[in-house]
Amino acid sequence: MVKKRIFPVTRVHEPLQVDIEVANGQIVEATITNQLFRGFELMAVGRDPRDASLFLQRICGICSSAHAIAAAYALEDAYGLVPTQNGELLRNLIFGADFLQNHLRQFYVLSLADYIRGPEQAPFKPKPPGGDYRLPDHIEKKFLEHYWQGLEMSMKCHEMVACFGAKAPHVQTIIPTGNIQSPDRDKIITYGSLLEEVTSFIENVYLQDVDIICRYYSDYYKIGTGYSNLLNFGLFPEGKERKPYYPLGVVINGGEPQELDQAVITEDITYSWYKDGAAQHPYQGKTVPDREKPLAYTWNKAARYKGIPMETGPLARLWVKGTYRNGISTMDRLVARALEAREISKLLARWIMEIIPGQPHLYPYELLPNAQGIGLTGAMRGALGHWVKIEKGVISHYQVITPSVWNFSPRDEKGQRGPAEQALIGAPVEDLDSPLSVGRILRSFDPCFSCAVQVIRAR
Amino acid sequence: MLTRREFLKLCTTASLSLGLSNTLISEIAQAFAQNLIPKPPLIWLELGTCTGESISLDNAVSPDVRVLFQEIVDLKYHWLLMQAQGKRAVQAVFETIENHPNEYILVVEGSVITKDQGRYNMVFEYNNKMYTGIDALRLIAEKAKHVIAVGDCAAYGGPTAAFPNPAGAVGVWQVIDRKVINVPGCPSNADWMTGTIAHVVMYGEPELDDYNQPKMFFGQTIHDLCHRRSDFETGKFASYPGEPGCLFKVGCKGPVTFADCPVRQWNNHINWPVETGAPCIGCANPGFPDATMPFFQHLPNIQTSLKPINPLTVGKIAGAITALGIGSHLTFNVLTGRLGKHWLQGTVDTDETSQEKVKQEEIIMHKLDQVLHKQETLIDHNLCKKEGLINKMNKLVPRGRKKI
Numbered sequence: 001m002v003k004k005r006i007f008p009v010t011r012v013h014e015p016l017q018v019d020i021e022v023a024n025g026q027i028v029e030a031t032i033t034n035q036l037f038r039g040f041e042l043m044a045v046g047r048d049p050r051d052a053s054l055f056l057q058r059i060c061g062i063c064s065s066a067h068a069i070a071a072a073y074a075l076e077d078a079y080g081l082v083p084t085q086n087g088e089l090l091r092n093l094i095f096g097a098d099f100l101q102n103h104l105r106q107f108y109v110l111s112l113a114d115y116i117r118g119p120e121q122a123p124f125k126p127k128p129p130g131g132d133y134r135l136p137d138h139i140e141k142k143f144l145e146h147y148w149q150g151l152e153m154s155m156k157c158h159e160m161v162a163c164f165g166a167k168a169p170h171v172q173t174i175i176p177t178g179n180i181q182s183p184d185r186d187k188i189i190t191y192g193s194l195l196e197e198v199t200s201f202i203e204n205v206y207l208q209d210v211d212i213i214c215r216y217y218s219d220y221y222k223i224g225t226g227y228s229n230l231l232n233f234g235l236f237p238e239g240k241e242r243k244p245y246y247p248l249g250v251v252i253n254g255g256e257p258q259e260l261d262q263a264v265i266t267e268d269i270t271y272s273w274y275k276d277g278a279a280q281h282p283y284q285g286k287t288v289p290d291r292e293k294p295l296a297y298t299w300n301k302a303a304r305y306k307g308i309p310m311e312t313g314p315l316a317r318l319w320v321k322g323t324y325r326n327g328i329s330t331m332d333r334l335v336a337r338a339l340e341a342r343e344i345s346k347l348l349a350r351w352i353m354e355i356i357p358g359q360p361h362l363y364p365y366e367l368l369p370n371a372q373g374i375g376l377t378g379a380m381r382g383a384l385g386h387w388v389k390i391e392k393g394v395i396s397h398y399q400v401i402t403p404s405v406w407n408f409s410p411r412d413e414k415g416q417r418g419p420a421e422q423a424l425i426g427a428p429v430e431d432l433d434s435p436l437s438v439g440r441i442l443r444s445f446d447p448c449f450s451c452a453v454q455v456i457r458a459r
Numbered sequence: 460m461l462t463r464r465e466f467l468k469l470c471t472t473a474s475l476s477l478g479l480s481n482t483l484i485s486e487i488a489q490a491f492a493q494n495l496i497p498k499p500p501l502i503w504l505e506l507g508t509c510t511g512e513s514i515s516l517d518n519a520v521s522p523d524v525r526v527l528f529q530e531i532v533d534l535k536y537h538w539l540l541m542q543a544q545g546k547r548a549v550q551a552v553f554e555t556i557e558n559h560p561n562e563y564i565l566v567v568e569g570s571v572i573t574k575d576q577g578r579y580n581m582v583f584e585y586n587n588k589m590y591t592g593i594d595a596l597r598l599i600a601e602k603a604k605h606v607i608a609v610g611d612c613a614a615y616g617g618p619t620a621a622f623p624n625p626a627g628a629v630g631v632w633q634v635i636d637r638k639v640i641n642v643p644g645c646p647s648n649a650d651w652m653t654g655t656i657a658h659v660v661m662y663g664e665p666e667l668d669d670y671n672q673p674k675m676f677f678g679q680t681i682h683d684l685c686h687r688r689s690d691f692e693t694g695k696f697a698s699y700p701g702e703p704g705c706l707f708k709v710g711c712k713g714p715v716t717f718a719d720c721p722v723r724q725w726n727n728h729i730n731w732p733v734e735t736g737a738p739c740i741g742c743a744n745p746g747f748p749d750a751t752m753p754f755f756q757h758l759p760n761i762q763t764s765l766k767p768i769n770p771l772t773v774g775k776i777a778g779a780i781t782a783l784g785i786g787s788h789l790t791f792n793v794l795t796g797r798l799g800k801h802w803l804q805g806t807v808d809t810d811e812t813s814q815e816k817v818k819q820e821e822i823i824m825h826k827l828d829q830v831l832h833k834q835e836t837l838i839d840h841n842l843c844k845k846e847g848l849i850n851k852m853n854k855l856v857p858r859g860r861k862k863i
Contacts, residue, residue: 006545007584010538013510015582035581036572038507039625046622048753054740055748058618061511061646105517113542122534126543126551148525155518159726166732167725168518169511169646173737180701181735190729289625291575299579364699439544450509 001028004432007035009442011110013062014449016408018438022429027438030417030424032408033298034449037273037289044398049075049367049390052398053174056386059400060450061169062105065098065161066379067400068174070386075176078373078388079365085240086361087178089351092236093191094165094174096348100198101157101168102380103314103341104206106446108150111334114440115213116143128434134216146205153201156194163191178362183355192352199345202338210338214331217440224330224441226423228254229308230316231406233385235378236347245347246378249320250305254328257320262374265401268302268412271295300449302409302418303401311419312382312406313445314340330423333444369393379403381446407445420445463662467675490661491530499660500555500563501528502599503537506592507580507619507628508569511646512610513539519649520727527653531660532564549583552595556602564659565603566652570612570619570628571596579626593634600635605659607640608632609652614641614672615745622749632671640664641671643718645742650723651676670745672717681713681739684721700755701736710755712741 007017015035020027040059047055053071057064069091076083083091117133117140118124135143158168164181165171173180181187214221230251234244249257269276273296275288290296302309311328315336318324323343324336368390375386382403389397409418417425420442427437490496505513517524528534535555541548555563569592572580577591584590590598600606608631611617620628632639640659642651655673658665665673682688690696691705700709707714716739724731732739741751 005584007589008538008544008548008582010541010544010548013539014505014508015580017581017584036507037574037579037626038572038619038628040618040621042623042625043618043621048756051752051754054754055618055621055752058509058511058645058748061509061514064509064511105514109517109540118542122528123537123540124542126541126547128543128547151517151524155520155727158518159729162726162729164735166730166735166737169509169514170742172732172740173735175700180737181730182701187730289574289579291578362701434547 002432004429004435006435006438007033009439011113011439011443012447012449013060016442016447016449018424018442020424020429020435020438022432022435025428025430027424027427027429030421031297031410032300032418032421032442034300034404034408036449037299039289041398041400044395047395049078049388049393049395050175052386052388052395053176054172056398056400057170059402060448062102062448062450063098063379063381064169065095065165065171065174066377066384067386068171069095070375070377070379070384070400071388072174072176073375073377074373074386074388075375076373077375078371078390079176079368081177081365082242083176084178084360084362086183086355086359088237088242089355090164090179090181090183090361091174092238092351093163093348093355094161094171094179096236096344096351097157097160097163097191097195098168099344099380100202100341100348101154101161102446103337104150104157104198104202105154106337106380106443107206107210107334108147109154110446111440111443112143112147112150112209114436114443115217116140116147118144118147128436130431130434132430132436135212139212143209146209149201149205153198156198160191160194160198163187163194175362177365178360180362182361183357183359185357188352188355188357192349195345195348195352199349202341202345207338207342210334214335217331220330220440221327221332222329223427223437224333224423224444225328226311226419227309228328229305229310229419230254230319230328231260231305231310231312231383232316232320233260233312233376233378233383235317246317246321248376250310251316251319252308257322262376264306266304266307267401267405268304269296270302270413271297271410272301273297273299274301298410300408300410300418301405302412303405304409304412307412307414309409309412309416309419309422310406311445312403313337314380314382316382317378318343330441330444333446337446367393381448382406402448404448408447408449420447461661466658466661496661497562498531498533499604500535500559501532501566501656502535502552502555502563502603503566503568504582504595504599505538506567506569506582506596506613507572507626508610508612509618510539510568512568512613512652513537515646515649516609516652517649518726519653522653522657527656531657535563546585549585552583552599553585556599560602561604563603564605564607564656565599566607566609566656567596567613567631568609570616571631571634572619572626572628573634574625574627596631597635600631600637605640605664606631606635606637607642607655607659609642610647611643611645611742611747614639614643614670615747617643617645618748638664639671640667640673643672643677643743643745643747645747647743648676648718648720648723648725668717676719676723677717677743679717679719681716681718681720681733682711684719685713685733686721687733697736700738703736706733706736706738708757709738710740710753710757711738712744712751712754713739715751716741716744718743 001023005019009016017033019031021029053068056071057067161168234248235246248260275290315333318336372389385401387399429435536551577593580592582595608614612619615630616628695704696708697704720731740754
């Protein structure tokens with residue numbers, strides 16, 4: 001048995017370290033470590049609740065709009081506000097465009113280099129030694145062009161975000177009750193034409209590229225499978241009912257989706273760098289970082305549903321909705337992400353037509369001195385929840401549960417590995433100096449450790 | 460090759476509609492071809508960040524990221540982009556230090572995490588040694604030709620250092636004993652980053668203000684450049700975000716924030732916050748976010764221990780404070796920290812605040828009160844000549860840099 005550490009796993013948002021044990025060419029043990037602690041929720045305490053969506057989106061530069069949206073939902077829940085129709089549509093348009101941005105960037109900029117050899121030029125230089133790259137030269141060449149096009153397209157998606165969100169990353173318009181930017185006709189036209197361009201790229205290039213990768217690397221339909229437990233918090237509320245387009249739900253062992261019960265979400269810090277006991281008192285306890293804690297190996301906590309580790313992300317959303325149930329694996333995650341991008345591009349085209357210029361897009365509201373609320377949504381990489389408590393007019397408690405806290409959670413008190421750790425077990429490692437399979441599996445989850453380390457507490 | 464003067468003209472407001480135009484790229488390409496300037500290696504180091512700067516940089520239009528990293532500089536290390544991982548990737552850092560000492564550019568994204576000797580942020584492993592962000596920064600910065608801090612976090616601590624600063628985040632300049640070019644913003648605008656890097660490659664260090672920020676991008680306040688400025692002058696104020704009129708009363712921090720957003724705009728000139736009706740939150744401000752929060756509260760609500768600051772002079776005061784420069788950085792940090800705390804009523808301080816620290820802060824606050832008092836006197840006398848004002852200010856504040 002050989003031990004191997006890879007740090008940093010590059011093309012990931014923030015420092016991801018993975019330690020594997022390999023026996024007979026297969027991974028038999030794996031731990032994933034997040035090496036960055038910032039503690040945004042502790043900073044939120046004492047601040048003006050109206051600042052929540054602007055301040056807390058600074059948690060993450062790749063999915064900033066997701067945090068802005070979740071914070072706005074949480075405040076709306078706390079203050080008993082219903083967003084205006086236009087406001088909701090505008091927020092969905094910003095958020096949806098940010099999804100496309102993320103998915104295109106995830107595939108082309110972060111994932112593709114796992115499957116193509118690339119030229120002797122930055123950022124493909126230096127290269128991993130050896131390597132199992134299977135694409136013929138003419139496809140390689142085409143993919144390299146698409147790499148830069150994909151980057152350009154995700155830039156255009158950010159332009160769409162900025163149409164109604166002022167700027168990207170870190171939009172400045174998402175607030176409770178709606179969106180600050182009004183649905184001006186010129187903005188609608190700009191957004192629409194950019195959307196057309198991006199949609200055409202998704203349908204004609206992105207989907208086909210994913211298809212080609214799947215064909216050459218079809219063994220990855222059986223690699224990186226993990227637990228087959230999926231979880232989704234709902235995404236894109238629509239219409240007067242505010243029913244999410246992607247419904248809430250959980251899947252245990254790849255079965256039929258069940259209803260989500262928020263009450264059984266817990267978190268565990270047995271193997272996390274926090275002092276023990278903090279999880280016992282969700283709304284009172286103070287979580288104290290402790291880098292010296294024995295056995296602990298990461299800043300991530302272990303989110304669990306009924307004590308079960310759950311995977312979340314585009315695959316979970318599509319599975320719960322019923323639009324994709326081929327399987328749960330490295331390739332399935334790539335495919336689901338691409339299909340989701342196509343679905344969202346269609347949704348955006350519909351929503352842009354539903355906007356009514358001139359109608360209200362926000363309204364002033366009363367700030368209650370004491371309130372509490374929950375904001376659940378789906379971020380690009382899976383289920384995202386914000387919990388806020390307001391006392392004497394300021395935030396007295398804030399907690400964020402991010403997708404990466406589910407996917408990249410460490411072991412829990414029962415010793416169960418996190419979903420991504422589990423997905424690594426059994427993966428083939430032909431060359432210890434260049435364990436490409438590890439990167440392929442991990443990146444299929446679209447890890448984001450900027451988000452992952454939050455001081456979460458059990459509910 | 461473009462003269463430096465022509466380059467500056469490209470970067471500053473005169474030709475902003477073109478961005479950093481294609482002229483620049485062909486000029487640089489030509490310069491490289493004629494061996495007029497060497498193509499420097501570049502290491503991009505991410506510390507305590509949200510990766511917002513890397514993502515923002517991807518939004519660069521002309522030059523775009525490909526041109527920047529392949530044709531303007533020789534990108535050696537950038538963990539969000541590079542194909543290699545683990546040891547092979549880190550090797551590139553050590554090879555660059557060894558083979559190109561005093562030639563390479565170091566760009567730092569994210570604040571330096573200092574808690575627990577920096578172990579709250581490990582960044583890589585090499586030869587069985589784990590490196591903290593501080594270790595890596597000091598190691599790479601030592602032999603770098605230029606160090607550029609991009610984004611508010613790297614420049615001043617930024618959101619990562621927001622009260623009570625659980626990770627002990629600080630700006631790059633507070634950790635290494637050398638000059639750091641600060642390119643703030645949350646995130647930093649792609650043009651600000653590419654423009655600064657291109658200037659460094661072609662002409663060396665750009666002209667910097669007292670905060671070591673390139674003057675070509677951070678020379679004027681948002682308020683001065685704002686297209687809603689006439690609303691301010693004529694007294695047309697918005698009473699809620701999203702309304703027409705000057706956004707001062709709904710919290711705009713444009714008067715105290717030096718950046719060219721109104722003319723440069725964001726994401727390929729699609730939009731910018733004030734255009735949407737959202738107040739500027741001062742994200743390029745050295746005190747962001749504590750000093751500019753609450754975002755929707757207008758400036759007059761600032762209370763100092765001296766007295767409440769008058770709404771009409773606050774812009775001038777804060778402007779003057781900004782103009783005080785890096786020598787008074789400590790003072791400004793304390794000011795913002797203090798104000799931040801004042802705004803964060805009900806916040807219990809962390810256990811780490813020792814008696815000593817509190818005492819030290821009191822002394823500085825006392826000095827600061829004096830400074831503020833003198834400043835107001837100066838401003839009352841309407842000393843319009845900014846240069847003269849800066850000189851006088853500089854004499855008033857203690858020089859010194861905070862070291863960790």
